[in-house]
Amino acid sequence: MIHFLLTPDSASALHVRRLVALSGGRMNVVVGTWPELLMHATNSYILPPPADDWTGRLAEAIGDFDDAFWSRSYKTVNTAEREAITSIVGGHLSMLLESLGPNGSMQQLQSLELKSRLQRHVSDFAKLHEKMGAILPPALRQVREFLNAGPERVMRTITVYRIEGWPRLNLWQHALVDHLNTISSASAHAVSLDLAAILESAPFKPSGRQNSSLRFMQEKLFQLPDKRVLDGSSLQWLSVRDCLQEAEVAAGMVQTALRNGSASSSADFGLLLPSDPGYGHVIRSVFDRAGIPLSGLVIENSIRDLGREAVLNLLDCLDKPAPVLALASLFVSPLMPWSSDAGNRLAQRVVESRFDLKAPAGSGDSGQRMLDLIIESVKSPSALAERISAFVKLLDKREVVSMHRERAATLCEELRADIQASAFIDWVALKSKAAPQQLSAAPYTVQALEGVAVFNEGREPWRQVKHLIVLGCFSGHYPATEKTSGIFTDDDLQDLGEKSGISFEISSERNSRQREIFMRQLGAASEEASFFVPCRNALGKPLEPSSSITFAAVLFDGVEKAEDLLLNLESTSHLEKVRGVPRAEAEVAEPLRLSTEDPEFAANLLDIGAGADGTRGSETPSRLETLLVSPLAWMLDRLRLKPQEWTPETFDAKAKGILAHEVFEHLFAPGEPLTDERRIEEQVTMLLETAINKSYPFLNRDEWKVEVGYLRQEILKSARRWGAMLRTIGATVAAAEIELEGTLDGRPINGKADLLLELEGGRLVVVDYKKSSSGTRKKRMEAGCDLQAELYRTMIKTGGVRAGKGVAEETVSFVNRFRNAGEIGTLYYLMNNQVALSNTSGWFGDIGSLEEIDTDVSAKAMADVAASLRDLESGLLRLNSKSDAEEFYKKKGLSTYALELPLVKVFMKPSEQGEEGEATEVADA
Amino acid sequence: MHEEKSQLNALTIVSAGAGTGKTHYIQQELAKWVKEKLAAPDRIVAVTFTETAAAELKSRIREALVRAGMLEEALLLDNAYISTIHSFGLRLIGEFAFDAGLSPSSRLLNDDEVRLLLGTALAISDRANELIENLEHDGYTGSFDNKLTVEEQFRQRVLGLAGKLRSVGKSASPDSFAKYAEVRIRAIYGETLGDRETWRQALYTSVNALMDAFPSNLARSRDVEYGVTIRKELWDNYRDLTRARSDEGEALKTDWKLWERLRKLKSKSTKKNPLPEGYIEAVQAVIAAAERLPANPGPLEDAVSHAVNLLGATFDVLNTFSEEKRRRGLVDYTDMVSEAQRMLTDTECTVLSALLERLDCLVVDEFQDTNPLQFSLLWSLTREKLPTVVVGDLKQAIMGFQNADSRLFGRLGADNPRDTLTQDTNYRSSARLMEWINLIGNGLFGAGYTELAPKAKYDSRVEHPLEVIESATKLSAKAWAAQTVRRISELLHASPAVEVYDKQLKVHRALRGGDIAVICYKNKRLEEYAAELRKAGIRCRLEEDGWLETRIVQIAWHCLSCVADRGDTHAAAYLSATELGHRSLQPALAAAIGKRPFDGFPFEKLDEVAAGNPDRTVGDLLDEIIEQLDLFGEVSSWTDAGAARANLMRLQHECREFMSSNRDAIASGGYHGSGVKTFQAWLKGKVERDRDGNLQPEPSVGDDDAVQLMTWHRSKGREWPVVAVCGMDQKDYPRLPAETIEYPGFEEIALDGILEDARIGIYPTFAANETPRTFQDALWPELRETMDRLLYVAMTRAREKVILEWPSYMQDSTQTTYWSRFVSRSGASLTPEGMAFNGVVYPCLTVHLAGAEADATEHNVMMHPLSVIGRRAIEKGKLPDVLTPESITPSSLHNVACTVPGGQREECYGSELVLDFLGITDPMEKGKIIHRAFEVLTGHNERKTMLADAVCYSLAPEQVDALSAAVSSFDAWLQSKFIPRQIETELPLLVLDKNGTIVSGFADMVMETADGIWVIDHKSDYVPSEALRAERFNTYYPQLKCYVDALKAACPDKQVRGIILNWVSYGIASVMDIV
């Protein structure tokens, strides 16, 4: 025999439990919510296990209709959306069955005279229910079983105590309560009157001091009062910027009250939180920092579904071309059989489009196997099934990830079943099945008698407090409002209710329940209440005040609009009127400055990154170009300090450049004919394809067709013109993509030249292709700031072809001829506008698109580089200044990507033209 | 349909100029109807154009109803359809999804999905693929400034055109659109002469002649030393000529830009730069041939075919796109309206009648901003006689760039003059300022303007309602800003203080920064004003760019990187060099050079964070980082404390947004996974893609002293006591290429069929210098109208004072600026007495600037006052070490430190119970079954047959027997040993302990004997030896003790005799007496 006191929610259950316990210890008394009652009933009965499968039958039946009201939608949408439709329709059917009660039936509704749309909906639901075999949804089925159970199955009786409307029960719940009470009344135990009385006293009632405005509001909110109150000394509405500030000010108020003695314990305070999920976190972190204990706070913490995510990523990787971020994500998954550091390194490689991967050292055989099975493609369903099994077996065995590993394993089992049942691989279906799910860690809870009581919107208050602080009074809260359904409007339900005599719950009833809860929450405060109104959400978007403030405003004399109640804490004039809010000293901030002095080191900075044998790291043209723009960027490069960031596949200028280079490299190679137009056309298409497959396989996907198509056009056009130009100048291709090396002021340099041309008369031209237009390059050359081509020339003069690279002997000797004799010219071919700029003097005849610039195009650049190298040698690192970007670009035609690096950007000196000192303040990021 | 109910007018058109209290009107009107029961609150549709306006309207109406005592009605308002038109559409889609065959759970698709779906759609359109071949030739050049490539530009053009097509519902056939576009282009292009091939031949021949005669490049001439520019020009000429000549003049077939360049070949010889003999004549021949370009039918044909193909491709793409969206249950903003419109106009669909049954009236605010599709949606209700009120102001129609079409509003008024109501009182501006506003209104709109009577409820004490800052010499944007800010600063520091009227407090009080707005045409320009204001020590509010690059966001970002990847030395170096670390580069680099690890603060904290559970979300990681490093505390003393905390909060929120976004949507941008690095990539992409994506959230909302900076567009609907209208030197002209919505024969078509008659006019660019101008001319009238309206909006924002920049140096400029438009339209001029409008002089204070007084702002050191409320006002505290729980359950007490009195003894009551349940490995689960068996069978061996049901497990018969035997022997032992009076199983207990903690739980068994009560607990532990059992007994003791105490409290009149632990697997009981 159990006395069960039924309460609307767990918060009120706690409250009632305390009331009961205070009245003396009890045996046989349980306080709880409806699910707890069901649980006790289940324990007290011996019932056969459930037989039918509501969800399965619903999913089956719903697709069987051709002309039900949902059918058109159902047929249009994909699987995921079908599931959504199923759950919506199923939910409504459950609602109908629930409202009908244990004695009602769908037929009852079908025979009514209704408006046609409603009629159709009702009758479709009835047909659906029939098709499902008229089974009940789990919650109702359970009740039905209790009602039907014979006396031999009852182990223990339960007397249920409840207050009408608190909570509201539907017909099924009523029936069960009546049933339980009928059975228990047969047993000898009487109903306990004092328990009934305790329950009766539980819901909070207005408890503010008589005649206080708090009390007035507790009684009259959402009503039209016949009189109004004058002052608001026990109430205040404070508007602040955002939720964080709400929490901070609230914590400050508690501290102040404790300090000045107006509260004796944190437990005198109550915090009412809106149903917005973020508030819990904010409150916890602020109150913890302030050292104020909380009680009754529950924070749901979602966690990543690592197991399923890994499987989904695997599927994405196997469905070639593999998206790089799917690869990267999988590599860093904690489930991989290698360290997180190793995973990160692998990930970074693929993000940089480098697909030659080696299993991390120390990951052993399983590491290699895992890597292979991620990279290699699968052709057949059976291979895929095998792959998946192998994958699961190789997952990391650590205990911390065991739950995820098991989830992955379970999912893989399901997938295997699907795969084996199908003749081809249905990637879309498999991926949608593998979608990660919402997972939560065990919720964070705190409860302590000493703590500030935390109430939640929509839930009953559970402790009497002196001062209630209501957070998050913005639109949509206090009271929260419910959406209406599209299948049955409130009008529909009312109509249906009137005609059938059954009551269907409509949204206004639910809304009014929400208001009643809010009133009880207010009622729990005995002395004061403060309401916080945030004006912005965390993204900075404006929020409107809660509608309850409009209702509160009519309670006050002399208040015309809701706005007039609000005191904005950021406004100095308003702040004067606020009670209980602590204030900090009015101080002025001192700017924190970062030092932008040129760092000096007691070392030769050129030694950084040098090989172990003491030989210095060799410089390349592109690195020296970086040095020209920013020594710091050069240094970061040497130190390998570059942002380890991921980006999904993008078809950016760099990718285009690489692809175009690659095509040109093979198209204009030694021994290939330059003349044949058709050959060029064919070759470009083919070479581009190869290049794409090698470096940017994602471009094979449909959605990139526009870009690839356009690039092909561009390359084709520039190749034709280039071919024509080569013919005109009578050049022979001596080498393509050839590695050169030499020295610059005694320091080793090396680099790959795009093309070496031999001209009649014993001249050599080093060619550099650029996937850009000629404008800035020309500017750079004319300003003497061009570096690259000159460096290649220097390499040939001071060295030659890099040793041991399998270059043909003739080529080597051809190049070496120029070390001491012969003229070397340099030339840029700018693919975008098909113009060539050469640094030669009178080598070429009149060719429209080839311009010779015969000044020293690199004098300044070479001098600057030399100076920078000397600085570095002496340990001095010169920082950039803010004006550099503009100056380099505008005056020297240099590209300034290097200046975009975060550290380079942060440590720039204020520009010389005397921009404000502010420039380096922290404020001015 | 609605005849019977409406005592309301079927249609009321309210034309409401600036400051005439539109919202007030609507609010009053609606409240009245509700009061008079003409409309139920939940049956009102009221649409506006912004979320804020909708929310405000709703709360105003609520306010009015509450004031009028109609609380029930006010509560019902929550179900009213008061929203933006998009939300209204979305709600209809939601409510009638099934009726329209849509997904009921439609979701807004994101930019990545648009790109993906659009890309796929483009890929399968043949017409699109054809266009791609010729992008450059068709005038796509990419844009260096916007970092826009040619392909992206093409995509955007298709998207833009798609937007236009969808905003007119694309209800007519693709052909009719193509036809219209073609006819229109031809008409504007005008007559052509001859045929393209002839003209090409002619040009080719003349080029050949020239090149034959002068084969070499003059720029390289050894004979003449040309000046630098000339040489460059000759170079370019030579390159063009070569190109024109190559491949037998192939390029001349389509490269109209080349033609245009040939028209401009250098043909003049000077003394210093003489051209060779005969060259000039030959060049002139080329020029003459190229001069045919404007009349050449070639460019026209190309433009027409491009336009037609573009339309065709766009139609293709739209069809594929919308099918795919439907399948995936996705909608975009246009769909929200177009799908709703479709279901209301689809005759097969019963939605219209169902909807009308739910509605009493329709109110549309800012009607001038509706586009044709939106119009059609609303009109489908109005047409069915749903009483409708539309409110708007043609003079404030400035949203054309969003395809808004104010002609519809104009037309509605023209068609229904008797239903039109013109509001002619202004509640905003002071009487004196109103005079000026009426003058400019008359000037800008002539007869179209209705003078407004000033009705503001205060007398302004501001001395000069109008101030003009005039400059006769050219000023840079920065200089203008400096001048205007100087004036603002003077006003703020004037003594005696300038007084303005405070609407909220209803008093006159000293002017504060918050009373002033500075408004400009462009956002960018506002930054100049912000800089100057700051220099002058005046705070300001401006949505600034660069959120992701702000220091605090960068710091948090690099912290995340460090936590995600401890090998990320770059992130570590960043942190070590910036505010959390050394604030200097040297030590960070030195560490990196020496390959020393980065340690100490903040790295040890970050290591702690990194060591936590691997399944934490990025949001939780960031929260932990912020807490561990106390970042909010850290920034609270920075000079930009407010902005920094707001920026950091946004980052926190972006993390949550990332986790809660639809995974498919995110993956379609290539962002796979949900880890930190994917988040970072996603966020970067989002910030870059979205135009406003990198704006910093406003740091404060109630700062009385901050001057508001805003664009003219955004200022619409707002008001301030003092408004500086800035950047009047802004130029404007029709941009090409352009597409516009047009209605051939607008005057004749019925509003009902507005969509069927709408067409898209396409205005291409052309190479020939003069042709684009013809096309621009066709666009000018609309632009001028928009300019007038924008000026009107900007100048009517002030309640008491306008400060107007007056760039009179532009007087002789041929370019159209907002200033020149204002002057020419309104006839305004500055005279010593004031601003004159065709004879009427309005007195104003004029500041004449002489010369470039750029540096006018006094440098008051910028103060950074720190917030006095919030974080800085809380003291750091420590949570108490021990707290008293609210409630406990006894079973949670295992292992709690507690002294066990000892003295328990063991008794064997039966044999061992060895059971294996197939599929159940968890010992807890196993234990549950055994427990349940004891609960069910104790004293009721007859329930044996139902045991399987009771434990929800299909027990084998021998298992049932074994369990029943175990229970029986325990029973028998109890009976014989204790002679119980009563045994209760699963007995609930509820008591308060001495600390006030609630203890609630269930005892497995409580046995009452003659001399007292025994607490019995069944345990299924694996405890094969006595020593183990003794040890385990101690573990369980606190729990059992708790039962004992609870029983003592609950049954004060009874004695608790002892504890029995039943080791079910061994048939052994440990018994402990309590004395």
Ligand code: SF4
């Ligand atoms: S607005 Fe955002 S940050 Fe604030 S509590 Fe809600 S979820 Fe959290």
